Amino acid sequence: MHAVVDILFPVRTRSENPVTAILADTYLALDLCYERKVRKMLCSVHILYVWLMARVGDNILGVRCPIELVTRKKLEKRSGKEWALFVAGLNQKKIIWQPSWQQRSKLVYSCDGFLNVPLIGVRGCISYNPVLAQRQFRYPIRGAPMPAVLAPLVCYYRDGFVTETLHHIRSAWKNISYAERDTRSWSMNKEIPYHQWLADRVKEVKLPYKLISQEPLGKSIPEEPTPDRRSEEIQKLKEEVERLKRKNDTLNNDMQSLQHDYLNVKVECEAKTKANERLIKGRKWIESTLWR
Secondary structure, eight states: OHHHHHHHHHHHHHOOOOHHHHHHHHHHHHHHHHHSOOOSOOSOHHHHHHHHHHHHSOOOTTOOSHHHHHHTSOOOOOOHHHHHHHHHTOOTTTSOSSOTTOOOOOEEEEETTOSSEEEEOSSEEEEEOGGGGGGGGTOOOOSEEOGGGGOOOEEEGGGOOOHHHHHHHHHHTTSEEEESSOOOGGGEETTSOHHHHHHHHHHHTTOSOOOSOSSGGGOOOOOOOOHHHHHHHHHHHHHHHHHHHHHHHHHHHHHHHHHHHHHHHHHHHHHHHHHHHHHHHHHHHHHHHHTO
């Protein structure tokens, strides 16, 4: 309860920015869903939706904020299974790493006594790892992040024994390290490629996650084809290719025939046009001769 007052009272009385508290609660909600198998998101789902769609939708030029971007598009209504399929299908090419409304600025990379950024939320505390967010500011991630800069901090008020942690975090935020990019050379292990580290991380946290239903969206998952079935499908594809080739040859012959007919008609039309012009000139000459 004291943590809630500490967060909301300054927001109301001194107009302090509540973003860190909202971010903490969003991370805590995701942690609850993953670590403690809680199936319901208890956070600002509207803000999470705006954040997500602003980074996986169309990047509209001239947009000044993510809310404006989302209001220009139709609200996408999806079921739980549809959202699961949508998120599981994302890759680096589908993500807008730096939206047009986001400008480069100095980031909080660490706080006193922490190698990352500890956050205080309404329901607990959790750490944020800015070393993983460099691509959002057009800085490449070269190498694998060292475990020290990813040291997790997760505690819930309902579990108790958090008074000392809260005091430590409040003190740490009095001494913040700002930078445009992470200048700590030791924070990355350049001997391990980032994509290799990411692939291993995906296996560790079991992503992409397995859907609950074996028949998403009412459609059955196709079975793995047997070798005989593969051979049959290959043979059918070869036959289809041959059929299309024959059809293509026939169409080419028809096209050449039509081109030949077109040229004949064109020559005939030109000849008739010239004959008609000669006839008109002869008629005019006769008329002018008779009226003299």
